Amino acid sequence: MDTAFFGSKARLLAALALAVASSSAVAGCGSSKEQTKVAEADPAAAAAAQEPVQTESDASGAIERIDVNGDGKPDVFKYYRVVDTPVAAAAGNAEQKPGAKVVKKALVRKELDVNFDQRIDIVQFYEGEPGKEALVREEMDLDFDGRVDSVRHYKDGNVTLVELDLGFDGRTDTWSYYQLTTGDDGKPVNRLVERRRDTNGDGKIDVWEYYTKGALVKVGTDTNGDGQPDQYTRVDGKQ
Ligand SMILES: [Ca+2]
Ligand SMILES: [Ca+2]
Ligand SMILES: [Ca+2]
Numbered sequence: 001m002d003t004a005f006f007g008s009k010a011r012l013l014a015a016l017a018l019a020v021a022s023s024s025a026v027a028g029c030g031s032s033k034e035q036t037k038v039a040e041a042d043p044a045a046a047a048a049a050q051e052p053v054q055t056e057s058d059a060s061g062a063i064e065r066i067d068v069n070g071d072g073k074p075d076v077f078k079y080y081r082v083v084d085t086p087v088a089a090a091a092g093n094a095e096q097k098p099g100a101k102v103v104k105k106a107l108v109r110k111e112l113d114v115n116f117d118q119r120i121d122i123v124q125f126y127e128g129e130p131g132k133e134a135l136v137r138e139e140m141d142l143d144f145d146g147r148v149d150s151v152r153h154y155k156d157g158n159v160t161l162v163e164l165d166l167g168f169d170g171r172t173d174t175w176s177y178y179q180l181t182t183g184d185d186g187k188p189v190n191r192l193v194e195r196r197r198d199t200n201g202d203g204k205i206d207v208w209e210y211y212t213k214g215a216l217v218k219v220g221t222d223t224n225g226d227g228q229p230d231q232y233t234r235v236d237g238k239q
């Protein structure tokens with residue numbers, strides 16, 4: 001019984017490892033065997049498969065298209081802003097002429113089609129100078145209908161607010177707020193501190209959940225419909 005269970009689990013892991021290995025090979029440099037096969041079937045797809053990463057750029061920006069699953073169609077799009085850095089300001093290079101500029105690019109947006117249906121499901125927005133880009137917002141289409149259902153806001157690498165449309169009707173109904181605090185072990189920890197919910201879908205918040213050290217301690221409700229909590233219930237046993 002146990003042996004059979006572990007056997008099937010091992011096979012599953014092996015299959016998973018294989019899938020990951022082959023997809024990263026395609027994303028990296030591509031295998032010549034696969035390219036030959038594709039070339040016989042579709043020369044255009046073969047040309048794309050040979051270059052899983054395609055870059056286009058002009059004076060103001062650049063776009064990088066990446067074909068993750070090797071079907072010849074890009075699934076990841078990276079948009080860059082081009083930044084001219086005077087050579088003096090960049091790392092000193094004696095061979096370059098005075099007044100010359102080093103062109104650097106900063107990632108501003110990343111779009112991902114995670115289910116390979118040619119529709120973007122995740123859009124990430126970045127801010128910061130080249131090499132120091134930080135994720136500030138992430139929009140996700142969780143049910144693949146083309147409409148954003150989740151927006152995550154970040155500050156210094158930590159999520160601060162998650163907006164969710166759990167009803168999938170195009171309206172946010174859940175707001176989760178996070179705060180960076182110090183844990184019992186003295187290390188920084190980013191924790192959920194408050195969750196606001198619109199439970200009846202009228203666009204107004206009616207339930208407020210308050211969290212301490214990640215645990216729900218108090219629930220506030222709006223009973224008179226003014227959009228403010230007026231009744232509180234403690235759920236942690238304290239008075
Ligand atoms: Ca693809
Ligand atoms: Ca998609
Ligand atoms: Ca959606």
Ligand SMILES: [Ca+2]
Nearest residue numbers: 198202204206
């Ligand atoms: Ca409501």
